[in-house]
Amino acid sequence: MRYPSTAREVSAALAAWFETRGWKAFPFQRGVWRAVAAGRSGLLHASTGAGKTYAAWLGALQAFSSRQDAGKGPAPLTVLWLTPMRALAADTERTLQASLAALHAQVPGLRPWTIGLRTGDTSAAQRSAQARRLPTALVTTPESLSLMLARADAREVLSSVRMVVVDEWHELLSNKRGVQVQLALARLRRWNSALRIWGMSATLGNLDEAMDTLLGTPMEGAEAGLLVQGKLTKQLTIDTLLPARMARFAWAGHLGLQMLPQVIAHIEPCASTLVFTNTRSQSEIWYKALLEARPDWAGLIALHHGSLDREVRDWVEAGLKAGQLKAVVCTSSLDLGVDFLPVEQVLQIGSAKGVARLLQRAGRSGHAPGRPSRITLVPTHSLELVEAAAVRVAVRAGRIEARRPLQQPLDVLVQHLVTVALGGGFEPGALLDEVRQTAAYRHLSTENWQWCLDFVRQGGPSLAVYPDYHRVVPDEHGVWRVPDARLARRHRMNIGTITSDASVRVQFYSGGGGAGGARLGSVEESFVARMKPGDCFVFAGRALELVKVHEMTAYVKRAPPGRATIPRWNGGRMPLSNTLADAMVQLMAEAAARHYDSPEMRSVQPLLELQQDWSALPTPDTLLAEVLHSREGWHLFLYPFAGRHVHIGLASLIAWRAAREQAGTFSIAVNDYGFELLSATELDWASLLPQLLAPAPLDTLLTEVLGSLNASELARRRFREIARVSGLIFQSHPNERRSNKQLQASSALFYEVFRKYDPANGLLRQAEQELLQDELDIQRLADSLARMQGQRLVLCRPVRATPFAFPLMVERFREKLSNESLADRIARMVQQLEKSAGAAPSGDETSEQVHEAVGFNEEPRATGPRAPRTRRRRTGS
Template sequence: MSVRRSTTATAGAPSAPAPPVARKLPDLFAARHWQPFDFQRAVWEAIGRGQSGLLHATTGTGKTYAAWLGALLAFASPPSRPGSPPPPLTVLWLTPMRALAADTTRALIAPLGELGLDWTVGLRTGDTSSSERAAQARRLPTALVTTPESLSLLLTRADARETLGGVWLVVVDEWHELIGSKRGVQVQLALARLHRWQPDLCVWGLSATLGNLDHARDVLLAGVSPERRVLVHGHTPKTLIIDTLLPDAASRFPWAGHLGLSMLPHVVRELEASCTTLVFLNTRSQAELWYQALLDAKPEWAGLIALHHGSLDRAVREWVEQNLKNGALRAVVCTSSLDLGVDFLPVERVLQIGSPKGVARLLQRAGRSGHAPGRASRVTVVPTHSLELVEAVAARQAALAGQIEARDSPDKPLDVLVQHLVTVALGGGFRASELLAEVRTTWAYRALTDEEWQWCLAFVRDGGGTLSAYPDYRRAMPDDDGVWRVPDPRLARRHRMSVGTIVSETTMQVRYWTRAGSGGASLGTVEEGFIARLAPGDCFLFGGRLLELVRTQEMTAYVRRATGKRPAVPRWNGGKMPLSTELADAVVTTLDAVQAGRLDPSTTPELPLIQPLVELQMRWSALPTPETLLAETLHSREGWHLFLYPFAGRSVHLGLGSLLAWRLGQKVPATFSVAVNDYGLELLASAPLDWSQWLPQVLAEERHRGLAADVLGSLNAGELSLRRFREIARVAGLVFQGYPGAAKSARQLQASSSLFYEVFRKYDPGNLLLGQAEREVLMQELDAHRLATTLARLASMRLDLHVLERPSPLAFPLIVEFLREKLSTEKLADRIARMLADLERAAGPAPDYTGPMHDMQSGADAAWVAAQARFGMSDHAGPAGPRKPRRARKPSRPLPLL
């Protein structure tokens, strides 16, 4: 194969590859019975020409070796003499997750010996030991696998230019995972710094699931001249199987919030039929419960199934990952901690419990099985209620049609820029005008104004004036030569400990309590807010173990094994996953296709289970379509209900429901309560309203009224902005989380950030971080762009309004959401059971082809009640306290809603 050097190589560039390196590559492939794909050759040649690009290829088809072997061909040569030191740092490989970093390191090391190269490969993440960090401080490896946070830490070194200026290639793995977050902006700023030191730097992004490839390429390669940018598509014959684990029958009245544990026997049978399976859940609390449920169902599987999520101790995670690779585990119950790029060849299939919420996430998880060229990837959706059967069909059709979610880069997050200024001031210092030109080469800050830049400089110099009396906020200042540096070594240490944009609730170590009264083995971490609600003697489920809290001390929860007591299950933040636009649109299209009879039963096995719900919905009301907006009204003892079905996802429905209530409140004297789910929203009014008149008016007002002002006016905007500001304050360095062993509590951090928020509002209302908090509330928490698009779409649709005598199948889950806020877990279970019985009687017998109506849903009700009796919670509930024995109840009255 021919290898060409970059025609723009500068003095000091690595020499062209020696012929033996290129000749050995075919032997390497032959020994593994591989054949290079066309897209791999295209990447090798592009890197050889000095081009940068984005490689988009199916998971498991060889993206890693496309970039890595291209680097070896372009920049590596055999050692000049025996015993000579390895080449200096040449390749940086960025990954978004620790598990992926460790796996990538092993993959990069594998071919070096066969190619006769003396390159070294190192790993640097939050899990890297202090001894390894010390060795890297003396000499970095030739190729370093690291994370965005660790790269930023390297940029704080005084010799950053000397150590990183020789990098010739940066590979950003799983770019789709980074681009839409502040971590992606952190990568953009780091790349701009490396481009300044090495103008001919090659940058390559790797991704498998992106819907807006041109934007993704342009964001990553903003610092590369357009003629050097390429986009490579990896079209390879990869078989993808997306199917559904069908229940015996499905209910006509779905509701979300239970665990779907009636599907447990079906899941057990699937695990028995496969060698190695990954069982994905969307939240860590659900993963804990499913892992325990599987062990209860099959005690003989102890040691053969495992649990994996990000809060578990590093040693536990590494043990699970290694045994997955060895094929020693039958199944691993996991969350997004195993979503990305990890190569577990023994994994035959993936089970997705519940909705994947997005097409890209489903494809990403599917790629964890059959992770090799030529092998099929299979993901099976395990529905936990009837509407998830519709989602399964919709997701399959959207995936096969290539309808993958787009991801957009944040625009001008000033908290990240402020942090970067201090980072660069530590890493050798900067001149303001030169750094401004460098920052503007990034996509995120391409439109940064001079006024915004001067504000950022003032903020790191003295806190923007408001905090100028406090030395802790004089973090970077210009010296007599105009070079900005960090003046205080103490502030330098604090900054290095706070680098990064991942903001989460403060966590506590979980350790075993020993008889000697000291700490034993570490089990992992759990959020401080969860432990704070427990008293010594309370039990909780963690890492698949039933634990009793002994005491808390110095940010450590000491525990011991417990038996026979009812535990709580930790709830971690970040579990909210709204339905994506692409999947929501596909669900509406699927419902319309079921109604019109366009689905082929031979290729849609879910159809017989979906039809009872669809037919009853049509009998009592109607179905939404791409052209019509379905609305339903119902009068009950609670008041007058409006059910609206935009199918735009939970976060949009929250903003939309609050917006509609606020706009109506400006016109008519009424109060409203709002409940939402991924499919629709409910407005409960205290007085009757003519929705056929009012609804078109409030939806159409988007055309001539400011959406942002209305949305902020409809919500507790101050509280939402304050919560967002807490994260911004942490990233911008206003709030220090404390030193190791003396970390501040979450309450202390919140109090500090709240104080800053109030001070800025009162004395510095023009503070740009306040404006950023408001924008992030609109764009991230309320998804204002999608809300605006949804409002425009709804205003153009025909309103299909129906008056109900009783809740329809689509309305029922919204009523459950409303009741969930009012009732305890036990009372909610009783209420739902009675409502289901009444609705089923009113609906009449189900069609014969669905089987008995003691089905997935009613079975799930029983499983859910059993789970909350054992674990003290549902997947939406918090830790359960002591419960008093329940008194005998009188016969219940008819349901107010019915």
């Protein structure tokens, strides 16, 4: 297409800038530039480090740059760049600034553009300046965009936006933040029907659905979205650090820090390494262990996770960019698009639990077109070697997990209604049409819409007498607004859909009654609540002693030498993905045929061969079950390989169904590979299992699953998060920070009031739906039952715990034994089992190793409900 003269000049200048850096535009970048110039919207999918940022940004510069008008200052807000993480936002701003400076230098007379950043880390002075005049391009987060929509002059300041870029769309697609983005985009499109919207992603399996969710229903006369794929050859190496000895009886986390010498040897020759862990607890443990093993690395290695203070995170990111840090131990806080060119390799401690997550982290190394990426997997238990081999198979086959978008979360819609009422008000009919333009609410019923209106107007029938819940009311012209300034301030302070336990700031104690010293970050209140002054813990790579807790701040000092506690956070936990599980089972089938074709599979061969000798190995066509009698009772072990979430529901469902046939009590343990049911009496599992595993219509299955669990308590827990998002309870009031205990009490009170006086409350229904969809993954559970129905049941009766059964028994012991007694019991069991199996291939697990591993226990656990101790008795005759 023919560009206007200004666009041609800009294009030529940017091409020259590319050449000075030794780059050449890729076809997918040119495709996005042409599409943006033509007014198209779409989704760009390309590998990490391929240049997606320049595809979107340079397209915007070419399409929207103009000549300077006399007497006018910088161009108004034109581009909104949404990122899911603060670290990514700061890095993006630096990237955009570099090309903009070159453009202004090479093309005189252009109306100048400015770039700004607005996130939770933005200072008050910067926010004040932005309130007076927004930059031409604003890099921000979904929460900050919603906060801008709550401004009384929102339409005036945002109607000039001509393009929105949503970076790392896969991170937002399947959660409430993604729904928040959809609603915000619908509002911006109403103010500017020609708005261009572009999403960017590197790891998605359902591209068409992802693009449809981002763009929503096309405006009348608009062209359909354009899917642009940057298919570049990217050299990716995935290898594994193999343990020096292979334990045939392993449990979650049993390798622990035994892999530390190999990790150090792997870091040593490289200039810069990222060491990814799945949880913040793991990152603290590994950073401390590395520093103790190599004190000469002090100042050369660092720690990075989301609970550390912003200044600490900024220092680490700057050191990585400058190539000054040899290694950084990190979590998902550095997962996304941050450009650290010096990073040569990535280490992944434990399984990434999914193909997409592994590819995302691998892309942090060699983060530039043409540069190879490398990720080395560090197993934390023996079966993670199979996961390592399986993930490489899945990557070679191009199998990446799909991320399913949410449908109709009413709590997000309720929050949006209050936001829009603050941002100039709304007329219900017009806003309903706008909301239905989003994929999330495309099929929103009139009844649910009216419920949401009633809820923001008076809190529904049970809260109508309380003024605090009369948040939005129509004025004399029929426009719904928020008339109470106090309620308006409270809403603005709590906009967002990220929910977590209340956090407590960690700060050095300066002594006396003065202010504290340096801030280190924050930990969850639930962790600090279990501590008393004098207790020690590890945080920010330091051993700390708690001095006191005052006004949501934990004051600390350096701890004396000795053992400390590692703080536990509730985030960062994930189950095994379907894609990875299927690849694992296929490798098990090959092992059953005595084929071990990779270093990982050959390393774990002794364990798998013993499993096959004592029992069997699962295959895609068979479902493995084991029945074992011990001093504890009768054990059923079943191995569907469906992930923790599904196994919790499956185990509870089977126990519930079995109890209807024969009265009994069951104890349950689960992991990602299977589950255990322990009963005091013998059951005929051979005849029972086929009927117990029978699939059922989804509504029947829902009833059974909810009946098999303490569904009321689980739904109450989900309701706490929904209550925060919908504005029933508030984490933060003006001049007040509420504790987690207060929030729990408040949400529990609302839950009981609604159950008793407003059982049709939409938020109650949503709590049950989220429990089924997110925590129990009911659709995947139904699919698993259907798949198992088509498999041949292989029921084995081993005389002792098999290598697959042993980790499930350890999971159950963890629920009732302390670390010390658990370690002793595991050590005895391992010795007895190895003796029965014959000489161990590399020697027995020592008692000291077991104690260390039990204390380390670093497996990422699912966020679903803890495996319950289920008691069901048959009723009737």
